[in-house]
Amino acid sequence: MISANLSAVFYLISGVLFxxxxxxxxxxxxxxxxxxxxxVGMFIAIxxxxxxxxxxxxxxxxxxxxxxxxxxxxAFIAFKIPMTAMPELVAGFHSLVGLAAVFVAISAFINxxxxxxxxxxxxxxxxxxxxSIGAAVGAITFSGSVIxxxxxxxxxxxxxxxxxxxxxxxxxxxxxxxxxxxxLCISQSSNLFWIIIGISFLIGFLxxxxxxxxxxxxxxxxxxxxxxxxxxxxxxxxxxxxxxITGALVxxxxxxLSYIMCKGMNRSFFNVILGGFGATEQSIGNQNKEQRPxxxxxxxxxxxxxxxxxxxxxxxxxxxxxxxxxxALREMVDTLKKNDIKVSYAIHPVAGRMPGHxxxxxxxxxxxYDEVFELEEINNDFANxxxxxxxxxxxxxxPVAKTDPQSPIYGMPVLDVEKCKSVLFVKRSLSPGYxxxxxxxxxxxxxxxxFADAKKMTEDITKNL
Numbered sequence: 001m002i003s004a005n006l007s008a009v010f011y012l013i014s015g016v017l018f019x020x021x022x023x024x025x026x027x028x029x030x031x032x033x034x035x036x037x038x039x040v041g042m043f044i045a046i047x048x049x050x051x052x053x054x055x056x057x058x059x060x061x062x063x064x065x066x067x068x069x070x071x072x073x074x075a076f077i078a079f080k081i082p083m084t085a086m087p088e089l090v091a092g093f094h095s096l097v098g099l100a101a102v103f104v105a106i107s108a109f110i111n112x113x114x115x116x117x118x119x120x121x122x123x124x125x126x127x128x129x130x131x132s133i134g135a136a137v138g139a140i141t142f143s144g145s146v147i148x149x150x151x152x153x154x155x156x157x158x159x160x161x162x163x164x165x166x167x168x169x170x171x172x173x174x175x176x177x178x179x180x181x182x183x184l185c186i187s188q189s190s191n192l193f194w195i196i197i198g199i200s201f202l203i204g205f206l207x208x209x210x211x212x213x214x215x216x217x218x219x220x221x222x223x224x225x226x227x228x229x230x231x232x233x234x235x236x237x238x239x240x241x242x243x244x245i246t247g248a249l250v251x252x253x254x255x256x257l258s259y260i261m262c263k264g265m266n267r268s269f270f271n272v273i274l275g276g277f278g279a280t281e282q283s284i285g286n287q288n289k290e291q292r293p294x295x296x297x298x299x300x301x302x303x304x305x306x307x308x309x310x311x312x313x314x315x316x317x318x319x320x321x322x323x324x325x326x327x328a329l330r331e332m333v334d335t336l337k338k339n340d341i342k343v344s345y346a347i348h349p350v351a352g353r354m355p356g357h358x359x360x361x362x363x364x365x366x367x368x369y370d371e372v373f374e375l376e377e378i379n380n381d382f383a384n385x386x387x388x389x390x391x392x393x394x395x396x397x398x399p400v401a402k403t404d405p406q407s408p409i410y411g412m413p414v415l416d417v418e419k420c421k422s423v424l425f426v427k428r429s430l431s432p433g434y435x436x437x438x439x440x441x442x443x444x445x446x447x448x449x450x451f452a453d454a455k456k457m458t459e460d461i462t463k464n465l
């Protein structure tokens with residue numbers, strides 16, 4: 001057993017490592033180092049927690065066993081999960097963090113003596129508030145993450161689910177959680193505690209179901225923030241420095257990321273939280289919309305345009321992820337470079353299903369970081385480029401975001417792909433994007449649709465270069 005002072009020092013060290021991990025993860029070039037810092041920090045925190053226990057009982061042996069089992073399952077999933085399913089994985093893991101916070105809060109409420117929080121019916125006021133907040137936020141995180149997972153997995157429609165009086169109901173539930181927490185602090189009634197947890201699960205569902213697919217990256221980062229705040233709340237209850245620091249880091253960084261993404265999409269953060277965008281009426285209207293004629297081509301046509309180009313801009317999207325075409329894309333780009341053709345990549349802040357999704361996929365294919373540019377860095381270059389090669393990016397290239405005030409994505413900055421001399425758009429069909437709306441780029445005079453699997457089409461183009 002180690003002393004409380006020594007435990008505090010090691011927890012502080014782990015907290016510093018978590019800060020360094022977060023800093024490292026801010027850039028693809030330092031992300032591996034950041035992950036290493038995070039692993040070491042978590043290992044120290046877990047080890048110190050076990051060494052701080054004075055008397056080991058059979059219960060702690062079970063904890064250790066479950067720790068090993070959980071770690072093994074997590075490692076197995078991490079090794080087996082395809083990069084295309086990473087958003088679903090993140091949403092799923094967020095739900096587990098929230099559920100863990102709920103379970104810890106329940107344990108502390110039922111047996112406060114074990115946590116040095118007082119006795120049943122006489123729990124310290126501060127601890128009661130902390131565990132209530134941790135349980136409520138954890139429950140919201142769990143149920144909200146489950147809905148996000150179902151939408152990302154395609155089990156639930158990505159279209160917003162709305163009903164009359166939705167915002168009023170959500171506001172009423174949130175206010176009731178605050179009021180019930182107040183009465184819980186007065187009465188310390190177990191019934192009130194369970195009611196708070198129950199309606200928190202409910203509000204989690206209600207907050208996420210009206211958020212459309214186009215907002216999913218914001219939802220992912222927002223739920224990440226929630227999971228951090230839930231952990232921090234429980235950290236205060238347990239008086240665990242490492243948990244407080246980690247939770248605060250995750251909570252604040254997730255909130256900042258959500259804000260940055262909303263700013264990049266020209267959206268109000270609170271509007272996204274309260275209802276998202278992607279009106280169902282718009283989606284229905286597009287389903288009944290008469291299809292306009294498009295120009296379609298094949299790999300030979302695409303290769304001809306690229307061979308005669310001096311500059312090509314690649315625009316990757318979720319279609320590339322689904323087809324796992326990033327490696328084939330890299331090979332095509334290498335061939336273009338051999339022909340002295342300038343190639344760069346344009347990344348939209350919400351391309352894919354989570355923040356940084358495209359960046360991770362390109363990094364996996366060893367695409368040089370200096371060839372990858374964000375929207376604000378490269379958008380002006382489209383007008384001077386010969387060819388734009390759009391591989392599965394739909395909503396983030398849709399010109400209606402600039403022209404149609406009735407569109408659910410109106411006002412969202414998009415990549416100015418239509419300004420290129422020629423646009424090659426790889427897509428399986430003319431189906432709408434995740435936001436549920438038709439893409440006007442398909443019907444532009446300078447657009448050539450390549451209807452095929454993204455990976456196969458890219459490979460065929462490379463053969464003809």
